[in-house]
Amino acid sequence: MADIICLSTDDIKNLLTFDMVMEAVKHAYTANSSKEGLTFPIVREKLSENAVFGVKSGYLPAKDTLGLKAAGFWTNNRIMNEEAHQATIVLIDPNTGKPTAFLDGNYITTIRTGAAGAVAADLFASKQARKLAVIGTGIQGMIQTEGLLFVRPGITEVRCLGHSGKSLPNYIDRFKDKVNLQVCSTVEETILDADIIVTSTPATSSFVFTEYVKPGCHINAMGADTKGKSELDKSVLQLAEIFVDDEHQSRTIGELQGLEDCQVTEIGNVLLGKHTGRQLETSVTVFDSTGIALQDITTATLAIQMAKEQGVGTVLHW
Missing domain, CATH: 3.40.50.720 (NAD(P)-binding Rossmann-like Domain)
Incomplete structure (x- = not known):
């Protein structure tokens, strides 16, 4: 039996601040360049003229965190007034292979990329x-x-x-x-x-x-x-x-x-x-x-940590 914490867009928005995500992104960058974190090969495939699907994944041994983001771009979503970019993040226990968290990846992608630009400009x-x-x-x-x-x-x-x-x-x-x-x-x-x-x-x-x-x-x-x-x-x-x-x-x-x-x-x-x-x-x-995948993983891990401290999110019994 394992518990999986699920966080929605609103959960994540309420948990994370921009300066917190900047620090998470900095850690992702240093871990990537020092090879203390592993960034695995990207999967990115065209499904049709209107859809692209991809997977970014990585591993942070020091944080005992393994994870992936399944994401892509579905142009036809706009016809239904929905967001074309769709992303879901899954965190996995590297010791057992069991999932530990399931998060909306859209907002995490948005804020971690915004934080990346801010870190670089600074x-x-x-x-x-x-x-x-x-x-x-x-x-x-x-x-x-x-x-x-x-x-x-x-x-x-x-x-x-x-x-x-x-x-x-x-x-x-x-x-x-x-x-x-x-x-x-x-x-x-x-x-x-x-x-x-x-x-x-x-x-x-x-x-x-x-x-x-x-x-x-x-x-x-x-x-x-x-x-x-x-x-x-x-x-x-x-x-x-x-x-x-x-x-x-x-x-x-x-x-x-x-x-x-x-x-x-x-x-x-x-x-x-x-x-x-x-x-x-x-x-x-x-x-x-x-x-890079480590940006998603560090930001998602931070959100889960904050969620546990504040009792936020939905728990699934796996």
């Missing part, structure tokens, strides 16, 4: 950053903006460009009273003279070019997580100091697909003090976030 972006450019105003665009305003409260201007325009009204409502918000119609208009650029789109062709990016700018590239996806032109990547969550993933499913000559540093090694991070104030820095 490490690499100028402390004097004032202008933020955001391309992609959906769920990730919103949480990325929240994260950037959290670590760089000096930001006073946000310029945004919606991928399809459908998410733009919600984005405007969320930030119009917090900053000087400008809605743009072109990429060039959005990112010109920006101190920080965030890209969070499903693009399969590059749209950020060197001539648009000013010296000293930091770019969080959050969209490329599958073969064929790309947001940054290779001229930007060849110019920039590049930081990644996982080098293998970045080269196989991230922005560095086909760019073997580009040198990269894993963000975990910066957090561990093995690399100094940005070398020059005038350098363009890029953080390529492909999303």
Whole structure:
């Protein structure tokens, strides 16, 4: 007999704060780069023209935590006014193989990716950053903006460009009273003279070019997580100091697909003090976030720990 704790979206939202998730993500990065955590090969398969399914899994021996996230993208869900991205996280006892927890993975994916962008910007972006450019105003665009305003409260201007325009009204409502918000119609208009650029789109062709990016700018590239996806032109990547969550993933499913000559540093090694991070104030820095399983596992483990302390969740007897 085993007890499985189940946490819903609302449970997780009530349990986790953004700064707590930032710390969990930092631990995931350092564990990944030091090899104290194991990230297993990703499964990602196209089911149809409108559906993609994948599995990310990993193991943290120090926390006695094994887990996976089964997730994908079902475009037709939007017809029913439901979220296209769907994810479920399962935690497993590595000593017995029995499941210990079952969690909504949608919100965990959202907040851990937002925290990832915030961690990267806090490490690499100028402390004097004032202008933020955001391309992609959906769920990730919103949480990325929240994260950037959290670590760089000096930001006073946000310029945004919606991928399809459908998410733009919600984005405007969320930030119009917090900053000087400008809605743009072109990429060039959005990112010109920006101190920080965030890209969070499903693009399969590059749209950020060197001539648009000013010296000293930091770019969080959050969209490329599958073969064929790309947001940054290779001229930007060849110019920039590049930081990644996982080098293998970045080269196989991230922005560095086909760019073997580009040198990269894993963000975990910066957090561990093995690399100094940005070398020059005038350098363009890029953080390529492909999303690693250990981010999901550390965040889910934190949620379960908080749930046990507060008596939250539904218990299934297995």
